[in-house]
Amino acid sequence: MKEFAQDTPAELIQPIILLVDRKEPAGELFGIAAAALASVQAFMREPENPDWQQWAAGAFAKSVRRADAKTFAKVLTAFPEHALVSVGQASAMALAPMPSANLPKLLAKLQVSSTTLPAGDPLPPQTLTIVLNGSLEMSTGKAAAQAAHALFAWVLQAKPFTVEAWAADGFPLGIQKLPAKDFRKGARKSAGPVIQDAGRTEIEPGSTTAYVAVSTPTP
Incomplete structure (x- = not known):
């Protein structure tokens, strides 16, 4: 299992910005999927960046922050090197890792805690599905960070041709929440590290939060 701690000032963190529209917020599972995909797509754009290598060698800390539509647009303009992902009505952007203590002002002022989206529609399992421990009742922001941890860990561990095939297929991704018993049972067959x-x-130390499940397509 891979453990993730809260970031410290000296370490690198990856900023992930989740759009939380005040009038028409997206469904939670779609927001979680967008955040996780933005995280790995930012990496896949420039994996040779030495900041990624340093970051991935540690706990690869992430900071999921929320922005309304107006602020989200400002962030996109201010950081043209972003990776932007939309899943349904949900959108999220992610950047390369940067020092936690020196986040740009525009990012630093965005709120981290208590980010919550409405339940919304389900996001059915795909060939690649992030499974979350539903018994923990994580906020949307916390769940998005854990989902991004799990997906990134899978990308680093999977064979390159497997990741390339997934990308070529359009990055299909399901999100599933399971009760504790089913989560633990599925974790024994996970395709990557259990986070x-x-x-x-939000949650107790040592809590297992997420993993990636891979299924074989039916002919």
Whole structure:
């Protein structure tokens, strides 16, 4: 299991900005999927960037922050090197890792805690599905960070041709929440590391939060 702690000032974090529209917010699972996909697509754009290598060698900390539509547009303009992903009505952008203590002002002022989207429609399992521990009742922001951890861990561990085939297919991704018993059962067959949280926000230390499940397409 891979453990993720809250970021410290000296380390690198990956900023992920989730659009939370005040009038028509997207469904939660779609927002979680958009955040996780933005995280890995930012990496896949420039994997040779030395900041990625340093970041991935540690706990690859992420900071999921929320922005309304107006602020989200400002962030996109201010950081043209972003990776932008939309899943249904949900949108998220992600950047390469940067020092936690020196986040640009525009990013630093965006709120991190208590990010919540409405339940919305389901996002059915795909050949690649992020499974979340539903018993933890994580906020949307916390769940998005854990989902991004799990997906990134899978990308680093999977064979390159498997990741390339997934990308060529359009990055299909399902999100599923399971009760604790089913989550633990499925985790034994996970396709990547089972994410274990340090428990500094929202949940108890050592809680297992997410993993990636891969299914074989039916002919």
